[in-house]
Amino acid sequence: MVDVADPTLRVRRQGELLGINRSSFYYQAAPESALNLQLMRLIDEQFLRTPFYGWRKMTAHLRRLGYFINGKQVRRLMRLMGIQAIYPRRSSSSPGKGHKLDPYLLRNLPITHVNQVWSADITYVPLLRGFMYLVAVIDWHSRYVLAWRLSNTLDGIFCLDALRQALSTGRPKIFNTDQGAQFTADVFATSPTL
Numbered sequence: 502m503v504d505v506a507d508p509t510l511r512v513r514r515q516g517e518l519l520g521i522n523r524s525s526f527y528y529q530a531a532p533e534s535a536l537n538l539q540l541m542r543l544i545d546e547q548f549l550r551t552p553f554y555g556w557r558k559m560t561a562h563l564r565r566l567g568y569f570i571n572g573k574q575v576r577r578l579m580r581l582m583g584i585q586a587i588y589p590r591r592s593s594s595s596p597g598k599g600h601k602l603d604p605y606l607l608r609n610l611p612i613t614h615v616n617q618v619w620s621a622d623i624t625y626v627p628l629l630r631g632f633m634y635l636v637a638v639i640d641w642h643s644r645y646v647l648a649w650r651l652s653n654t655l656d657g658i659f660c661l662d663a664l665r666q667a668l669s670t671g672r673p674k675i676f677n678t679d680q681g682a683q684f685t686a687d688v689f690a691t692s693p694t695l
Contacts, residue, residue, distance in 0.1 A: 540568065541578050548584050553632070555586035588632070607677055612641045619647065619673040621660065621684065626651075636660045638667040641677075660684060 503515045503526050516523045533541070540563065547554060547562050554562065556576040563570050579585070612618055618641040625632045636659060637649040648666035652659035664676075678684040 537578060540570065540574075541582055543568075544575070544578060544584065545582065552587045555588075607675065615640055615642050616671050616673050617642060618675045618677060619667065620677040621664065622679060623655070623660070634659070636663045638663050640673075657684070 503512060503519065503521075504510075507515070510518075512526060513523050516526055543563060543566065544559055547559065551558070556572055556579055559579065560570060560572045560575045563575065607618065610618075619638055620641060621636060621638045623634055623636045626635050633651045633653055634655055635649060635651055638647045639645065640647060647670055648663045650659040650663040650666075
């Protein structure tokens, strides 16, 4: 962009034409210190073992190793490295954009027999190195778990697989779910097995 060797235009004039300050042309970022490079290596090694560690746990880990470091520095280094803790996000029951929402029909309905009402819901299960999503289909009257599936992603496919397995044992009169995106998705709502 800026040509220092141009005999007709000085660097200042080229900067004015480009709309950049002359000092930003000459600016060179300072390299990371040896200590920061060592900390980044330790953060990377620990993150590979525990990808759910955020800056707080990572700071505590580095302090246990004998480094006197504050959380701001760990946050900056993790941001610089592009590392972000992997954890389940809240509101897994939020509907997706454009998904059809159905009214709740079970209010004050007496549940008197098996296969009258089934329901499905998703929760997450924390593990040593992350978490998994668990979907379960249960019969409301007997409280029996008809089918369940685990997945590492929150999509509708594993929910549909659990429902297909449950449908192999019988058919409910009413099937109830929350309004979560995986249950209101087209893959789930328009499945020919339902």
